[in-house]
Amino acid sequence: MDSNSLKTKTSKLLVIGVAVLALLGALLGLSLQNNSSKVHADNTTPSSTVDITVHKLQYTGTAPSIDNDGSELSLPSTVSAYDPSKYGDVGFTVYDITSGVSSKYSTDGLTNGDISEIVENASTYETDANKVANQKDVGTDGTVTFSDLPNYSSSQNHHVYLIAETKSSKLIKTTAQPMVIVTPMTNSTGDGYLSTVNVYPKNEIQTLSFTLTKQAEKNGQSAAALAGAKFLLYKGTPGSGTQVTNSDGSEVELTTDDNGKIKATNLTVGSYYFVEEASDDVSTDGSAGDGYLLGKDALNDANNKLTFTIGSDGNVTPTDQTYINYQKPASTKTVTNGSSTDNSFDQGATVKYQATITAPNNISDYTEFNWVDTPGTGLKYSSDTAFTLTYGDSVDGTQTALTKSTDYNLTYDTDNKTYKIDFLDSSNQLLNSSLAGKVVTISYSMALDPTTAKVATDIDNNYNLNWNNGTGKNTNTGKATVYTYGAQFIKKSAGILGTGTGNSALSGAEFVVRNSNSEYLKQISDGTSNWVSSQDDATVFTSGTDGTFSVEGLAKGAYSLKEIKAPTGYQLRTSDLSFTVDESSNSKTIEVDDNAKGLLSTGSQWLMLIIALVIVIGTTLGVKEYRKARKVNA
The missing domain is CATH 2.60.40.740 (Immunoglobulin-like)
Structure with missing residues (x-):
């Protein structure tokens, strides 16, 4: 082939290459300029190899327009370099489809219809036989470069490449369209050839969500949805993660709804875990609400089990989770x-x-x-x-x-x-x-x-x-x-003529206690109270020098006090004294007096003697006064 022939064909090939890229730009939202008319092929020969760098871009909302001429561009503010650490791994593979499209290729290159057909049927060209560069993932800067691809030779003066996004993440709404590139390609000024062709596929990104269902179980019952439970979300390893916050840095606190559900949103690639906080129904000691307890699986420590992961492929594992709070033990x-x-x-x-x-x-x-x-x-x-x-x-x-x-x-x-x-x-x-x-x-x-x-x-x-x-x-x-009770007593005389006037404490009176079953109280040496049927076996309570005595160690109830020995010079009571034992009976004194039915009822001999003496003296004085009166009258 002579130099003139080379000049003409190269120029046409360059036109074809740029035209294809122009169509590609339309498909991808890119704009490519055709500058091949400025190439002076007699001064420049294409290199045998070429590099293709894919600049993966991300955006949300409306797709931005980018004018792409194969050179490296400054990006508009509406897009940014793809971040695989947040949105997952993306990979591209390069296929040389030159021979596969040779029947479509003419001296005028590929038509727009040819390119559309190639893109629509890209899978038929994505074969191992056509593969010239294995899949490579986009790096942390959002780019991946395929180096030293065949570009130009005396036997093959053009190459048609299909670049396909063969690895994607669920954080990307749709994968990029396959890209068709024809090399060699002129630079933007048309006075030379690009050693590196830059392409800018754009993808709309999205975030994911995760739903946690909260239930509570009362002891011995089945689980039911629990509303009002509160959680914080952390990213990282349980126990050492970083709390997820709002864009303004404020705390993200998630509260379960009436169905017991919370949904964490705006999630990207990473490991996450929930930490439960105390709420109106949940506490560490069961003191809140119905006594539901914070569980060990929901603490901010290495044992936390409320974890989920969004992998580099965008898959969420597990897809959802249910967590149960249990009621505290009761006693x-x-x-x-x-x-x-x-x-x-x-x-x-x-x-x-x-x-x-x-x-x-x-x-x-x-x-x-x-x-x-x-x-x-x-x-x-x-x-x-x-x-x-x-x-x-x-x-x-x-x-x-x-x-x-x-x-x-x-x-x-x-x-x-x-x-x-x-x-x-x-x-x-x-x-x-x-x-x-x-x-x-x-x-x-x-x-x-x-x-x-x-x-x-x-x-x-x-x-x-x-x-x-x-x-x-x-x-x-x-x-x-439990309780045991008692009663306090004092033994007193009945007083003058049984009126209580001039009564006095009496010592030496002896009593036994009976219950409502007519059993007698018997207290053994250590104070234990028993009940016996015979009065002879009963414990005897004796009034002291001040007339007092007590009965202790009884259950609440009705009892009676029976006098079995009167104080010296007094007669026995003719009836038992009923009394009640309760919480207040030990704090007051019950008076046990003589029967007040008659003067002689208690055998008060000294009292009778005094009364008789008063009568005698009174009678004697009366007789004397009568005699004096008669003498005066005589």
Whole structure:
């Protein structure tokens, strides 16, 4: 081929190349200028190879217009270099389709229709046989360069390349159209050839979202949506991530709706995790709302499980997530015998207790779960104290027995005089998984201690339910209170003629106490109160020098006091004195006087003597006055 022939054909090829790029520009929103008429081919020969640099651009909204002539451009403010760290990996592959389109190629190059057909059927050209450059990903600056592609030779004076976006991310709304480039290509001034052809495919980017569903489970019930729960969103590794904020730097706090859902939006590539905050219904100790607890899986630490990832391909894993808050364990303690009004007992009596524990549905996640019984002053364990444990759906429902050392461990602390029931083993593993959501009933008994139990004073049996759901140790505290009561008395004389005037305290009077069943009170040496049928076995209460005596260690109720020995010089009462024992009876004194029915009823001999003497003296004085009166009249 002579030089004139080369000049003519090269010029035409350059025209064709620019024309194709002009069409490509229309397809991609680019504008390319044809400057081939200015090339002086006799002074310049195309290089044998060429580089093609793809400048991946991103935008939102309306696609910007870019005039592209193959040279490197300054970008308008409406676009920016593609950021794969936010929007995912994008890769391009180069195919040499020169031979595949040779039938379409003429001395005038490729027509616009030819190029449209190539683009529409790009997949037929994207074969391994045509591939001249393997897929390469766009770098952090948004570009990728394919170097040393065949450009020009004496045997092949043009090349047609198809550049396809063969790797994309879901953060891109649509992939870029395949690009058709014909080389060699003249520079913008038309006086030479480009060693690097620059192309600027544009993609509209988008952000993704993630939905978290929040539910709550009451003990023994199924989960239901929980509205009003609050979360923060972090990006990075759980425990060391960076909190996601609004564009103004303010905190992004997500609150679940009536369906228990929150949606995190404007998300790009990265790892994320939710951190739950305390709210009106959720707290660390169960004190808020219905007692739902913050869970260990939602804390801002390395154990956080509320994670999701948007990969470099834009895939979200997992696609959504559900998180459940569980209710705190509940506990009670009651007294099942004694006075029905206020749990009062006779001194030394056996007190029967029933404690309940409602185990949370997720008890298997707990690292501590034990119950400790602590008797207060005035209570003691008996030598044969035994704990009986059962569980069921409710206290009153069908019960299943629990076995010591299999389903729970029981220990006694001799220093603190407490019993501990532990439902976890030494490795903090739940001993019986069937307890989840069930009500555990603990039955046992204690006794009032006559040496320490005080009348009309709270006698408490305390308990602690210690638990830890992974967010920290918490304790439920409670108690059941019992009482024993008493009464204070004073023995007095009936006074002059039984009027109470001139009465005095009487010592030495003896009494026994009877209950409403006509049984007699017998108190043994330690103060324990028992009831016997024979008066001969009853405890005798004797009035002191000041006339007082007391009866203590009785349950609330109605009683009677029977005088069995009168003070010296007095007669026995002919009737019993009824009295009531209650919370106030020990703070007042009940007066026990002589019968006031008649002067002789109590055998007050000194009083009768004084009255007789007064009568005698009065009669004598009267006789004397009468005699004096008669002498005067005579």
